[in-house]
Amino acid sequence: MKPLAAAIVIAALILSFSAYRDLFGLRHALNSAVYPFQFLAASTYKGVVGLPAGITNLFSLSRENELLKQRVKNDEAKLNQLAELILENNRLRAALGYQAAGRYGRRLLPAGVLGRAPQVWSSVIVIDRGANAGIKENMAVVAAEGLVGRVVEVAAFSAKVMLITDVDSKVAAVSGRSRDLGMVEGFSPLKLAMRYVSSAGDIQVGDLIVTAASSSLFPPGIPVGRVLKAEKQEHDLFYQIEIEPAVPFSRLEEVFLVF
């Protein structure tokens, strides 16, 4: 029955490069069917793992509550100042003909991470928001620390997010310091590679890399990572750059979708 195996392999190859990768809605239906079990398992896991911390926290909750109240009071004054600065910034930008800006200038929707897609070389996570929450393909996804990735597939109640560490991910990015432009690609689950940065530029270890304004998918200015290695040989056209991602993907439990 080796011809059967060969036929299946060829069919899978053809399907992989065709427009029918969702198998006429079967992919979405399957993901929707599995979602309740994934949600239950993820909630149970988070509950079990969080239980010891929850018990020890009971004893320190009161003190922590007082400290947090004091911090909120202190931060309120700073927030008022910041609001004024944002308004002034927008007025000045409008006077110069620029559009108004805020942090990413967009609404953020929180989502929980259910799990990860079961493919050896892919870095795709599953989140607990889907079409019912207004999620669309190619939406940018961020975490508190920086850029996570983009939505690649949407089911009714869940969605798949390709992380920036995925080998198929590409993000236009710049150095925050020198503004040299390049393309950040997945290199391993722990590192990113930044390509096509001209060797005439100035990239140093420790530079913060952020999303570029030229990116059509991601708002500009989102932290991508920090430069770990930046090398160039004498006759090279481009730098060889490795970046440590800003987001700790191995511990990622909550993300935000950028509307």
Place this chain on the structure above:
Amino acid sequence: MRPAIYILLAAVVQTVLLPRLNIFGVMPDLFLVTVIILALQKNRTAVTLSSAGLGLLTDLLSAGFFSNTIAYVIAGNIAKTIKEDFFGDEKSLAVRLVLGLSAGLVLLTGAGHFFLLRREWSLSYLSFRLVAFPLYNLLAWLIIAPLAQQAFYGD
């Protein structure tokens, strides 16, 4: 019904629990281990069809190419071919198949990414994966082999 429950549980564990137990991004592949277990006892047609089915399931739960379908069908048929010519202790054969085919899967899919899709991977990470993935799968085999036996063969 038992195979369906086993497959559903494996899918949930694979996507929800195991990613949280990963070591530098490496986690066991329960479905590859299941394909090898099935290859040791079922006939070739059943192995091919069940490998394709399990591969398709994992690909539909992922995004992108049907790489698992291709990899599992090839792995299942290789395991079956080796089993047909093998005389000896089945457990030691299973261990060797898990280790060998796991490493082979890493190389096959990595090569596919590099040659077909022109994607580059860190060589040091590939080397780490070539060692860690088979060992992690071996650990998974020790745990799930009795469960798979119970689910698919009822003993």
